[in-house]
Amino acid sequence: MNLATRRTTMAITVVALALGAAACGSAKQSSGSGGASGGGAALKIGLLLPESKTTRYEQFDRPLIEAKLKALNPNVTIDYYNANQDATQQQTQVDTALTKGDKVLILDAVDAKAIQSSVQKAHDAGVKVVAYDRLAQGPVDAYVSFDNNKVGQLQGQALVTAVGSKAGSGKIIMINGSPTDPNAGQFKAGAHSAIDGKLTIGKEYDTPNWDPNNANQEAAAAITAISGPSVVGVYSANDGMAAGIATALKAANLSVPLTGQDAQLDAVQRIVAGTQTMSIYKPYKPEAETAATMAVNLGNGTALDSSVAPTTATSGSGTTVKSNLITPIVLDKTNIMTTVVKDGLYTVAQICTPDFAAACTAAGVK
Incomplete structure (x- = not known):
């Protein structure tokens, strides 16, 4: 092999090695940022x-x-x-x-x-x-x-059913979601379609940012304005606000039907304990x-x-x-085991902590 041939061969070898190293570097970078290969384009x-x-x-x-x-x-x-x-x-x-x-x-x-x-x-x-x-x-x-309108209808229907014969003897409080959330307007419209003509609304609020603290303050003010014993139920558009409302109801020594939505763990526990009537499981x-x-x-x-x-x-x-x-699902005491537990959202142990153990047993959550 002459000198020129030898130099050419060495150059090709160096380039090949360099390309191989670059390819290894590219593969390592890809796996680090995008996961395993072979599952589609990045x-x-x-x-x-x-x-x-x-x-x-x-x-x-x-x-x-x-x-x-x-x-x-x-x-x-x-x-x-x-x-x-x-x-x-x-x-x-x-x-x-x-x-x-x-x-x-x-x-x-x-x-x-x-x-x-x-x-x-x-x-x-x-x-x-x-x-x-x-x-x-x-x-x-x-x-x-x-189906957000359906969510509101289911909430409203549940409240009407829970208030029952007390409908003519008092008023409900409606605490809707954030006015900047289009879903809140649909929940509200659906709820009104079920409630209007069946329950009397004493106070109604649209709650900025779905804030539980605001909902607590709204509920407390409404309870005072309506006069506590005349409150026969509360529509809450979601569980976060229902937590604040439940606190206001407890402070006023009131036990009335209360709705919710989202099937939050604390809401499931309130349903078991009887301080919240239902939620919407989505x-x-x-x-x-x-x-x-x-x-x-x-x-x-x-x-x-x-x-x-x-x-x-x-x-x-x-x-x-x-x-x-x-399609949304109504969640109440009767179907906790066949919905949020069966679907793996929560375990019985998560729901039935010591504070809720007796209530769980009574509700058949075990």
Whole structure:
């Protein structure tokens, strides 16, 4: 072998070694950021949830969505944000997600109207938006939630039934959700459709940010205004507020029917103990997994067929959005074992702590 040939051979060997090392480095970086290979093209998804006061978002929604995204595409990268009930912060988070190169956003809006400009910005950048649980305004590509009007109807019907013969002897208090949440308006409308003409409403409030402390203060003020013994029931739009309301009722030495929603652990315990009448159980897993499926399909450029989005919904801005609306379930003493326990939301041990052991036994939760 002459000198020129030898130099050429050495150069080829060095290049090959360098390429091999680079390939190893790329593989290591990919596995560190995107998970196992072979599950589809790399995809960046932004998950934007609204707050953490309601326990469901961090305890259930986030882990369920993330698990399904990774199951559908092990090469997915998930950028997570929680807005802490701050609409302005959520707008900034959308900007950050777009800057990071996220191709799909799963968005649970703090304020459905305020986020419209951010949704438009995402749309203009070619980024798909899946509205989760609340239908944001603007050019949203898909939406998954529960039948919110039905939620309110079920709550209202449960309250009417629980008040029963006392309906004509007193008044109820209505404590609705946040006026910036489109779901709250639908819950409210559904509840009124069941309550109006059957129960007399003494005081009614729309509660900013679904705040339990505000709900406590509203309930206390209403109890005073109506005169305690004349209160025959309380409509609470969710369990977080029901906690504050239950405290106000206890302080006034009142035991009356009280509604809720979300099947929070403390609410299940109140139902067992008899200080809350019912909640609405919304199975988080099908909602979360549908959102993840929608996001991956949109990220891959796959059309949403009727198995994923069987219906449509119209947002406050007039946009018609392909949707999946899941049926809610009334939760009361009679079906705790066949709903939240059977589905693995909570164990009997979590519900039946020493303070609730006797009540659990009486309710058949064991």
